[in-house]
Amino acid sequence: EAGVAQSPRYKIIEKRQSVAFWCNPISGHATLYWYQQILGQGPKLLIQFQNNGVVDDSQLPKDRFSAERLKGVDSTLKIQPAKLEDSAVYLCASSLIRLAAPYNEQFFGPGTRLTVL
């Protein structure tokens, strides 16, 4: 079974530029998460989708971050404009639909390492 796919793996941009990350979850997983992991910290949830609807985006900096999940499969996370403090690893995870899988084990992709100069 293929895992969670993310691209690109690395990205270097200058502050005030824009950047986009892509995630393809495990086939059949209805729930998709984007986490931000700053160096030396644990991952922090940015946004959670159930199919193509947003369940939780309370920690998403909405003035600069946006995310979408068209057709309930792939997802894109965008930052515009980027700030120095956005330098982090952006992790995508997926899990089975809540009602069918009460355990909700999350499976993570390899992440995208963003460096903002």
Place this chain on the structure above:
Amino acid sequence: KQEVTQIPAALSVPEGENLVLNCSFTDSAIYNLQWFRQDPGKGLTSLLLIQSSQREQTSGRLNASLDKSSGRSTLYIAASQPGDSATYLCAVGNRGGSEKLVFGKGTKLTVNP
């Protein structure tokens, strides 16, 4: 607000030693707890998942326990190997609302040959 703490932040042991990693959380209203492994520059690999109704889970040389009432979990690694060197993250899923995971900062483990 759930907070997760992992102690120690870093641990260095000789090969073959048994070791324990600690995780504590402030809100006992959790529905599960996951232990992950993260290698440098890589994503997270799920090691063990414990439901709130369970006390422990085992996989190979790994054993994770959960004491919800005291807000603690431990990850026991038996007969450590250099290949176990990585950062180990503990994460809890809270009841109610979204099933987001709240992570600790991790314990960086180095197993010396």
